Amino acid sequence: MTKEIRIIQYGVGPIGAGIVRLLLEKPDMRLVGAIDIDPAKAGQDLGLLVGARRELGVKISDQAAHVLKTKADVVVHSTSSYLAEVEEQLFQCIDAGLSVISTCEELVYPFRKHPRLSDKLDAEARKKGVAILATGINPGFLMDKLVLTLAATSQHVDAVEVRRIVDAGQRRLPLQQKIGAGLSPDEFSTMVAAGKIKHHGLPESAAMIADSLGLRLDEIRETIEPVIATAPVRTEFLEVHPGQVAGVRQVARGASAGRELIRLELRMYVGAENPVDELTIHGLPGLRCQIPGGIHGDLATAAIVVNCIPALLKAGPGLRTSLDIPMSYFAGQHNGKEVSSSGFRVPNDNAERETRNPKLDAKGSPYAGEQ
Amino acid sequence: MTKEIRIIQYGVGPIGAGIVRLLLEKPDMRLVGAIDIDPAKAGQDLGLLVGARRELGVKISDQAAHVLKTKADVVVHSTSSYLAEVEEQLFQCIDAGLSVISTCEELVYPFRKHPRLSDKLDAEARKKGVAILATGINPGFLMDKLVLTLAATSQHVDAVEVRRIVDAGQRRLPLQQKIGAGLSPDEFSTMVAAGKIKHHGLPESAAMIADSLGLRLDEIRETIEPVIATAPVRTEFLEVHPGQVAGVRQVARGASAGRELIRLELRMYVGAENPVDELTIHGLPGLRCQIPGGIHGDLATAAIVVNCIPALLKAGPGLRTSLDIPMSYFAGQHNGKEVSSSGFRVPNDNAERETRNPKLDAKGSPYAGEQ
Numbered sequence: 001m002t003k004e005i006r007i008i009q010y011g012v013g014p015i016g017a018g019i020v021r022l023l024l025e026k027p028d029m030r031l032v033g034a035i036d037i038d039p040a041k042a043g044q045d046l047g048l049l050v051g052a053r054r055e056l057g058v059k060i061s062d063q064a065a066h067v068l069k070t071k072a073d074v075v076v077h078s079t080s081s082y083l084a085e086v087e088e089q090l091f092q093c094i095d096a097g098l099s100v101i102s103t104c105e106e107l108v109y110p111f112r113k114h115p116r117l118s119d120k121l122d123a124e125a126r127k128k129g130v131a132i133l134a135t136g137i138n139p140g141f142l143m144d145k146l147v148l149t150l151a152a153t154s155q156h157v158d159a160v161e162v163r164r165i166v167d168a169g170q171r172r173l174p175l176q177q178k179i180g181a182g183l184s185p186d187e188f189s190t191m192v193a194a195g196k197i198k199h200h201g202l203p204e205s206a207a208m209i210a211d212s213l214g215l216r217l218d219e220i221r222e223t224i225e226p227v228i229a230t231a232p233v234r235t236e237f238l239e240v241h242p243g244q245v246a247g248v249r250q251v252a253r254g255a256s257a258g259r260e261l262i263r264l265e266l267r268m269y270v271g272a273e274n275p276v277d278e279l280t281i282h283g284l285p286g287l288r289c290q291i292p293g294g295i296h297g298d299l300a301t302a303a304i305v306v307n308c309i310p311a312l313l314k315a316g317p318g319l320r321t322s323l324d325i326p327m328s329y330f331a332g333q334h335n336g337k338e339v340s341s342s343g344f345r346v347p348n349d350n351a352e353r354e355t356r357n358p359k360l361d362a363k364g365s366p367y368a369g370e371q
Numbered sequence: 372m373t374k375e376i377r378i379i380q381y382g383v384g385p386i387g388a389g390i391v392r393l394l395l396e397k398p399d400m401r402l403v404g405a406i407d408i409d410p411a412k413a414g415q416d417l418g419l420l421v422g423a424r425r426e427l428g429v430k431i432s433d434q435a436a437h438v439l440k441t442k443a444d445v446v447v448h449s450t451s452s453y454l455a456e457v458e459e460q461l462f463q464c465i466d467a468g469l470s471v472i473s474t475c476e477e478l479v480y481p482f483r484k485h486p487r488l489s490d491k492l493d494a495e496a497r498k499k500g501v502a503i504l505a506t507g508i509n510p511g512f513l514m515d516k517l518v519l520t521l522a523a524t525s526q527h528v529d530a531v532e533v534r535r536i537v538d539a540g541q542r543r544l545p546l547q548q549k550i551g552a553g554l555s556p557d558e559f560s561t562m563v564a565a566g567k568i569k570h571h572g573l574p575e576s577a578a579m580i581a582d583s584l585g586l587r588l589d590e591i592r593e594t595i596e597p598v599i600a601t602a603p604v605r606t607e608f609l610e611v612h613p614g615q616v617a618g619v620r621q622v623a624r625g626a627s628a629g630r631e632l633i634r635l636e637l638r639m640y641v642g643a644e645n646p647v648d649e650l651t652i653h654g655l656p657g658l659r660c661q662i663p664g665g666i667h668g669d670l671a672t673a674a675i676v677v678n679c680i681p682a683l684l685k686a687g688p689g690l691r692t693s694l695d696i697p698m699s700y701f702a703g704q705h706n707g708k709e710v711s712s713s714g715f716r717v718p719n720d721n722a723e724r725e726t727r728n729p730k731l732d733a734k735g736s737p738y739a740g741e742q
Contacts, residue, residue, distance in 0.1 A: 022526050137524060149520050151700035152678045153508060153671040155393050214702025285667035285674075289660060296656035300524040303656075307523045326697045329522035331585025 005309060006072040008033040008098070010089065011079035012041060012060060015103055017050040018302040019076055024052055026306060027332035033070040034060045064089065068096035074309055077102035081200040083114055090121060090132065099130040101305055101312055105200035107134030109144070109208040109321055112220075122319035133312050133320040137300045138164065139201030143264045144208040145322040147279055150289055157213050157283035161263045162205075164294055167272035168247050173237040179247040180226060181270045182238050188226045188245045198224060199266055202252035206262045210254050212323060215261050217254040225249045233271035246270050306330065376680060377443040379404040379469070381460065382450035383412060383431060386474055388421040389673040390447055395423060397677060398703035404441040405431045435460065439467035445680055448473035452571040454485055461492060461503065470501040472676055472683055476571035478505030480515070480579040480692055483591075493690035504683050504691040508671045509535065510572030514635045515579040516693040518650055521660055528584050528654035532634045533576075535665055538643035539618050544608040550618040551597060552641045553609050559597045559616045569595060573623035573635045581625050583694060586632050588625040596620045604642035617641050677701065 007029055009020055016036075023029050024047065034046040039062065041049060047056025061067050068075070075093045080086050083106040090107075093100045111118045125132050134140065143162045151157050168176050180188045180197050191197045206220045229246040232239065240246050247269025254262035277291040307330045308322075315324050378400055380391055384407075394400050395418065405417045410433065412420060418427025432438050439446070446464045451457050454477040461478075464471045482489045496503045505511065514533045522528050539547050551559045551568050562568045574591045581588045600617040603610065611617050618640020625633035648662040678701045679693075686695050 025526075141524060146520070148699040149517070152675050152698040153512060153666055154700060155396075155670055155674040155677075157700055212699050212702065285670045287662050287664075287666055289662050291658050291660050293658075295524050295658055299526055299656045303526040304523050306526075323699055324697055326695055327523040328519040328583055328694055329525060329528055331583065 004028050004030045005074065005313070006030050006032045006070075007309075008035065008067060008070060008072045008075045009046065010035045010064070010075050010077040010093070012036045012038075012046065012049060013078065015298075015301060016076075016078040018298055019078060019103075019305055020046060020050045021052070022302045022306050023076070024050075024056070026330070029306070029309070031056060031058050032072050033067040034058055035062070035064045035067045036060050037062050064092055068092060068098065072098055073313060074099045074101060076100075076305060076309070077104070078305075079104070081105045083107055083110055083117065087117065091124065094121070094124045094128050094130055094132065097128055097130060099313060100132045101309055102132070102134040103136050103301065103305060104134050105136065105139055106204065107132075108136065108139040108201060109204040110319075111211075112203070112207045118319060125319055126317045129317045131312050131315050131317050131320050133308065133315070133322070133325065135304055135308055135322050135325075136201075137295055137297055137304060138199075138266070139205045139208075140322050141300075141304055141327075142277055142279075142295060143202065143205035145327060146289075147205075147209055147281070148212050148323060150279060150287060151213065151281050151283070154281055154283040154286055157281055157286070159261045159263075159282040160209055160213070161265075161278075161280040161282075163265045163276075163278045164267070165272050165275050165277075166266070166268040166294060166297070167270070167275045168268050169233065169235040169270040169272070176235060176237060176247075176270060179268050180245045181235075181247055182240050183226075183245045185226055185228065185245060192224050197248055199248070199250050199268070202250060202264045202266065205264055206252045206254045208321065208323065209262050215254065215256060217256050217261065220252060220254045220262075222250065222252045227267060227269040229271065231271070235270050238270075240270055247272075375399050375401045376445065376684070377401050377403045377441075378680075379406065379438060379441060379443045379446045380417065381406045381435070381446050381448040381464070383407045383409075383417065383420060384449065386669075386672060387447070387449040389669055390449060390474075390676055391417060391421045392423070393673045393677050394447070395421075395427070397701070400677070400680070402427065402429050403443050404438040405429055406433070406435045406438045407431050408433050435463055439463060439469065443469055444684060445470045445472060447471075447676060447680070448475070449676075450475070452476045454478055454481055454488065458488065462495065465492070465495045465499050465501055465503065468499055468501060470684060471503045472680055473503070473505040474507050474672065474676060475505050476507065476510055476575065478503075479507065479510040479572060480575040481505075481690075482582075483574070483578045489690060496690055497688045500688045502683050502686050502688050502691050504679065504686075504693070504696065506675055506679055506693050506696075507572075508666055508668055508675060509570075509637070510576045510579075511693050512671075512675055512698075513648055513650075513666060514573065514576035516698060517660075518576075518580055518652070519583050519694060521650060521658060522584065522652050522654070525652055525654040525657055528652055528657070530632045530634075530653040531580055531584070532636075532649075532651040532653075534636045534647075534649045535638070536643050536646050536648075537637070537639040537665055537668070538641070538646045539639050540604065540606040540641040540643070547606060547608055547618075547641060550639050551616045552606075552618055553611050554597075554616040556597055556599065556616060563595050568619055570619070570621050570637055570639070573621060573637065576635055577623045577625045577633045579692065579694065580633050586625065586627060588627050588632065591623060591625045591633075593621065593623045596622075598638060598640040600642065602642070606641050609641075611641055618643075 042062045045055045046058045226245040227247045229240045249267045252264045277294040279289045311325045413433045416426045417429040597616040598618045600611045620638045623635045648665040650660040682696045
C-alpha cells in the first residue's frame with residue numbers, strides 16, 4: 001500500500017499559498033511543515049493563513065534549518081524567481097535529504113545561465129539521492145514541455161514559435177501595475193531598465209527547446225517592449241488612454257546563422273481582445289496548436305507543481321527538468337487501485353502487486369549525461 | 372560518447388516501412404535486422420524495399436527466431452492491431468532479451484481487455500530487464516497522452532472530450548474504401564458487423580484516461596456509425612452521392628452513474644470541410660486545445676515511434692505505457708551533426724533536406740493502421 005507523500009512548504013507567498021490550498025485537497029499528500037521568512041507569518045497556522053476554514057495544525061516557521069529536519073519526502077519551494085537568491089535554500093533542502101520541486105523560473109532550465117551551479121546542484125542531489133525540479137506553466141510547460149511533447153509527433157523540426165496573449169484586465173491591480181498599465185512610454189522604459197518590468201523564463205524555455213531539438217543557436221536574445229493602447233481601456237482598477245502603455249510584449253528569439261529558429265512571445269496587457277496560447281511547430285509534418293483564452297496562470301501553476309510531485313519522486317536523483325518528467329494529472333495513489341511497479345494504475349483489483357523495486361527503476365540522468 | 376541504438380524492424384508493411392524510412396535518417400539509430408512473414412519480401416534488401424536509393428545491407432527474413440538472435444537494443448514491432456495475434460511475437464522478443472516498441476493498438480493500454488496477459492508480459496519483461504511499449508498517434512498520443520499532459524495543468528478534472536475529424540478525401544483509395552465511402556447505409560452496416568470497418572484503440576485511450584484521472588467508470592462503450600453525405604462529394608478516386616456513406620463516425624464513451632465523463636470521437640470521411648483535432652478538459656481551470664487540420668496520421672505515427680525509442684530504453688523494465696514516457700522530439704545523441712551510419716544525410720539546420728512529398732511516399736497506410 002503506498003503511503004502518503006509528506007510535504008514541507010517553503011515559501012507561503014501568493015503562489016505558495018495557492019499550492020498549499022490545492023495540496024489540502026489532494027489525497028495522499030500531507031503537509032508536515034512550512035517555512036516563510038516573513039515575521040508576520042511566523043507562528044501562524046498554515047491552513048488558516050491560506051484561507052482554510054479550520055486549523056491544519058502545522059505552524060509556519062522562519063527557522064528553515066529546523067523545519068527541514070522534519071521527516072518528509074519533498075519540499076515544495078516557492079520563494080523567488082532568481083537562482084542566486086534561492087541557491088542556499090536549495091542546498092539546505094538537499095543536505096537535509098529532501099527532494100525539491102520549485103517555482104523558481106531560473107531553475108527550470110539553468111544550464112546555460114548557470115552551468116557551474118547546475119553541475120553543483122546536480123552532483124549534490126545525486127550524492128544525497130534526491131531529485132530537484134523547477135516547473136510551472138511559463139516557464140516549465142507552455143513554451144517548453146508542451147512544445148516538445150507535441151514535437152514528438154514530427155519527423156523533423158526546423159523551427160518553433162509560441163505566442164501567449166494574456167488579458168491583464170481580468171487580473172488584480174498589482175499585476176496590472178507590474179506590467180506597466182497606465183504608464184507613459186518613457187516611464188515604462190525606466191521601469192524596464194530598472195528590471196522592474198520583466199517576466200522570467202523565456203530564455204530558459206528557448207534553451208530547453210534548442211537543446212532538445214538539437215538546434216545549435218548562436219544566441220538567445222530577449223526584448224521587452226510596451227504595448228501601446230490605441231483605444232481607451234478601463235479595468236476594475238485603472239484607466240488607460242490611447243498613447244499610454246497597456247502592458248508588455250516580451251520576446252525571446254533563438255537564432256542560428258541569422259535565421260530565427262525559436263521565437264517565444266508573451267504579450268500581457270489590459271484590453272487584450274483575443275487571449276490565446278498558440279504553438280507552431282515547423283517541420284514534417286509539424287502542426288499548430290491553439291488554446292483559446294490561454295492556460296489560466298495562477299490556478300494552473302499550482303496544479304502543475306502538485307501534479308508533478310509523484311513523477312518527480314520516481315524520476316531518479318539529480319537536477320531534473322520538465323522534460324524528464326512524464327507529466328499527467330495526479331488523481332491520488334490509492335483511488336481503489338494498486339499502482340504497479342512500473343508506475344501505472346492497473347485496473348485489476350484482484351492482483352497483488354509487488355511494491356516498487358528501486359533497483360529496477362531507471363536511475364535517471366543528470367544534464368551532463370542527458371541527451 | 373553514447374553508442375548507437377541497434378534496431379530490428381519486425382514487420383515491414385506500410386507502417387513499418389514508414390518507420391524504417393525515418394530510422395534511416397536518424398543519427399545514432401542503426402537497423403541491424405528485419406523480419407516479415409511475407410514470402411515476397413523475404414531476401415530483399417530492407418533499404419531498397421522501403422524506397423531508399425541504395426542498399427542498406429540488411430536483408431528481410433521470415434525467420435524471426437533467427438533474426439532475434441542479432442545483437443540489438445530494441446525491436447520496432449509493427450505487424451497487427453490485435454494483441455492475440457502479436458502475443459507470441461512479443462514473448463519471442465522478450466525471451467531474446469530485447470525491448471520492444473510496437474504499433475499494436477491493443478497493446479497501448481491492454482489492462483482492461485487483457486489483464487492476465489498484461490501481467491504476464493509485465494512479469495516476463497521485468498525478469499528479462501527489458502521494456503515493452505506500444506504507442507502511436509491514436510491511440511498512444513492524441514486521445515490519451517496529450518490529454519493527460521494537458522490535464523497536468525488542472526487542479527481537478529471532471530470530464531474529458533476529444534474529437535478528431537479527418538478528411539479522407541485527401542487520402543488514397545484503399546483508405547477511402549476502408550471507411551465505407553460510396554457504400555449504401557445497409558452495406559456499411561454489414562461491413563461493420565463483419566468487423567471490416569473499425570478503428571482500433573478508442574476504448575484503450577478511454578481506459579488510460581479513466582485510470583489516470585481516477586474516474587471509476589461503470590462501462591466503456593463504443594459505437595460505429597456511418598457519416599451520410601448530404602451533398603455530392605468527389606475525390607480523386609470515387610464519387611459519393613447524397614444519402615450514400617461518406618465515411619465513419621466512431622465514438623467511445625466512458626460513463627459513471629449515467630454521466631458521460633469521457634468521450635472520444637473519430638470522424639473520418641470524404642468531404643470533411645474542417646479537419647481538426649480538438650481536446651476539451653472540463654475542470655479547474657480546464658482548457659480547450661485545437662490542432663487545425665489535425666495531426667497528420669502516417670508521418671506522425673512513424674515520428675512518435677522513433678522519438679520514443681530513447682525514452683523507452685531509459686524507462687526501466689516492464690510493460691510500459693505512453694504515460695510512463697516523457698515524450699519529446701529525438702534530435703540524436705550527438706545532436707544531429709553526424710551523418711547516420713546508413714549514409715543518409717542527417718537533417719540539421721545547415722544541411723539541405725530533401726523534402727518529402729507525402730503523396731509520393733507511395734506506401735501510405737491502410738485504414739487498419741490509420742490513426
